[in-house]
Amino acid sequence: MLPIFQAIPALKGALSDRETAVLVAPPGAGKTTAVPLALLGESWVGDGKIVMLEPRRLAARAAAARMAQTLGEAVGETVGFRVRLQSKVSAKTRVEVVTEGVFTRMILDDPGLDGVACVIFDEFHERSLDADLGLALARDSQGLLRDDLKILVMSATLDGARVSALLGDAPVVESQGRMFPVETRYLGRNDRLRLEERVGRAVERALAEETGSVLVFLPGQGEIRRAESWLAERLRRPDVDLAPLYGALDPAEQDRAVQPAPAGRRKVVLATSIAETSLTIEGVRVVIDAGLSRVPRFDPSSGLTRLETVR
Structure with missing residues (x-):
């Protein structure tokens, strides 16, 4: 209940x-x-x-x-x-x-x-x-x-x-809710590697060491697509599906990312902050955070607000 x-x-x-x-x-x-x-x-x-x-x-x-x-x-x-x-x-x-x-x-x-x-x-x-x-x-x-x-x-x-x-x-x-034990692992930062490779290696490790699906937080659509390409080329696991999730994505593709993985399969959801609240993606046991976020910042010199990627 x-x-x-x-x-x-x-x-x-x-x-x-x-x-x-x-x-x-x-x-x-x-x-x-x-x-x-x-x-x-x-x-x-x-x-x-x-x-x-x-x-x-x-x-x-x-x-x-x-x-x-x-x-x-x-x-x-x-x-x-x-x-x-x-x-x-x-x-x-x-x-x-x-x-x-x-x-x-x-x-x-x-x-x-x-x-x-x-x-x-x-x-x-x-x-x-x-x-x-x-x-x-x-x-x-x-x-x-x-x-x-x-x-x-x-x-x-x-x-x-x-x-x-x-x-x-x-x-x-x-409502008091329910709390479950959460283990945090810090994998360090290697700035010599591109973000998609760092994330891809973390996903490979999570799939090898843990069970269930994986939710990955990335700052934006570009990083999601590059990480998806990196994983599609190097991930040798036929039981794993890659599912991007961001605001501009087709609604049917968004729904596919949120739905639980089919029986016997696992899913890697590559998402922006859109998945931080209001959503429960069933089957996720591992969350990987790239450590970056894209936020609006006001630029006084131009009088405009622009998106900036920050740690």
Whole structure:
């Protein structure tokens, strides 16, 4: 049983008594896929729908797919999603997973959020401009137009007291989750080798010494493609599949990377930071971090923001 189920009775009670609540649950507790379905049967939902915000398109699609699978349905029936350039919803949809930008447009078009019983802000600790704006607009709607609208803020790493104060001293519900032993190995840095070769050798070692699939974090699409080429040329393991994962990738390829490896096979997922939150890639036992990240930096001389690769 997922750890989040222990916190759901308290969460239901909090939302029955108040219009706002905060849920703090560690990664892997199951909050993203379990909470919307658990709230769906509450009396205050009625015939309305639950809208849940995700920071990334991949996370929105994956969450919708997992919840639909739990119900034994196809995406677009009880559970659907809407992201930029793609949607799967129907008249039957009761839980709608959307990206933060889509929600902003939704509430600007309909400030009263007609037909919506609850808005869930998932992974709120990422604190994007769209998420902050969406929460501000939802609070305005709640205060001026919809005193029955429920707002739930969820996160794995969040100062619950501060967000509670922001929501008018909303009750804070915590899930303790489960912790598993993690062994950290530092392989050192050899700057004479290109990044893709250093990563490739680490993957070869992980596949030889450990079981299960491997998740590799790289700073960007270019590094992912070069590491994929290096491994495709030198990896002599017919039971291993290579799966890149980044934002610009075709949605079908993204979904293939997130899905568990077929029986008897292993997978090496080469990902950007897109896989850091909101996603659980089944079967992964080893995580390799290249130690580099691509972040936006403001350049005062040009007045522009550019991407910079940093340790």
